[in-house]
Amino acid sequence: MVSIIDKYSCCGCGACKAKCPKNCIEMVPDSEGFDYPVVNTELCISCGICDSVCPVHTESEFSQALPVAYAAFSKEDKVLFDSSSGGVFYHVSKWILENNGVVIGAAYTGDFKVEHICVDNFYDLIRLQGSKYVQSSTCDSYIQTLEYLKKGLKVLYSGTPCQIEGLYSFLGKDYDNLYTVDIICSGVPSPLIWERYLTYRKNKAKSRLNSVNLRYKKYGWQEYIILFEFENGKVYECTRFEDHYMRAFRTHCSLRPSCYRCKFKGIKRNSDITVADFWGIERILPDMNNKKGTSLLFLQSQKGKDLFNNIVDYLKVVQVDTEKAAECNPMMTYSAKEPTIRNEFFAEAEKSVIKASNRYCALPLRQKIGFVYQRIRKNFFNI
């Protein structure tokens, strides 16, 4: 029976809940707001299936070959604007939808919680685009995926590396009609901190929220800002260096414990395609820096290569050295370091996320310089 002795060893993917034959596991948030499995011991038959599907406790096997890496971005401006980096996820999803498939990924719900939803049309695809810096609940998406796969539909499942490993563990085998995209992930922040922050912003604006964008590219991709639009017409715009929530995320104070010891790091993955921001593109391949977003892609499998070949006409691409590209993005290989003041941050955030962020989430010097640079560009050059 699954039991959480150590919070560092549960990534919250929910594979145990989805697989339980007695349906006796619930994902319940702890005091920090992260979901953990809780077993109804009266219904549990101690079959051990929940333990056997836990991706943290099982060893994955990877192919011997390194993935092929590309710098890539969409040729369509709107796609670039709506995506966090180069919009590759959009084009892969579009191809799946055009070929009798469905796409499952992270979306905001009506009250701006983050959950995995299933999309079967172009109109709703926008809901999956863009990074939501909150742990997304997989809800029933693993079970839904299995149902669609059995019906013969193509399924594209996207998410964090732990969510993809949880899915494969739950399914127990690969399916020809299953495609997966994982992201390079620095770690997922607490849904409770997010909820409290939203409440603060809504109270301050004295209004309900209309929309949220944590990667708004008004001033460009590398200079992305945070945008909240409220029903009463008020707008909150802030740099990621100043915004209290983003500071907590970027200093790694608000992350799930398992993210500090993430088991799913590495260049080789079980997903078909790994996507990320191509930070440093302006130095490595200046011609591929369009200022609106460049993705770093790793084609992990033959299915990933086939997907890429199907969408390559919609992209500008340049192949890059896999290991050098991975070096540009340390979060591919290393876990975020746990701040020593993490517990103090969470304790203070119970009273006020703003005060906790001000007190514990000071930015490193390099990021402060970035902030000053961004301010100067905005105030003096209006760019």
Ligand SMILES: Cc1cc2nc3c(=O)[nH]c(=O)nc-3n(C[C@H](O)[C@H](O)[C@H](O)COP(=O)(O)OP(=O)(O)OC[C@H]3O[C@@H](n4cnc5c(N)ncnc54)[C@H](O)[C@@H]3O)c2cc1C
């Ligand atoms: C919590 C988090 C941490 C990240 N850390 C890094 C990092 O350290 N380095 C880096 O290069 N890139 C990181 N990324 C990924 C990056 O921000 C872009 O998502 C990625 O470059 C893909 O961009 P895109 O333009 O192709 O697609 P987009 O349209 O921007 O991405 C959409 C995809 O992201 C998935 N997604 C969005 N939010 C979540 C979420 N909360 N949980 C699970 N899946 C989600 C959607 O399901 C969809 O597959 C992170 C993303 C998230 C959500």
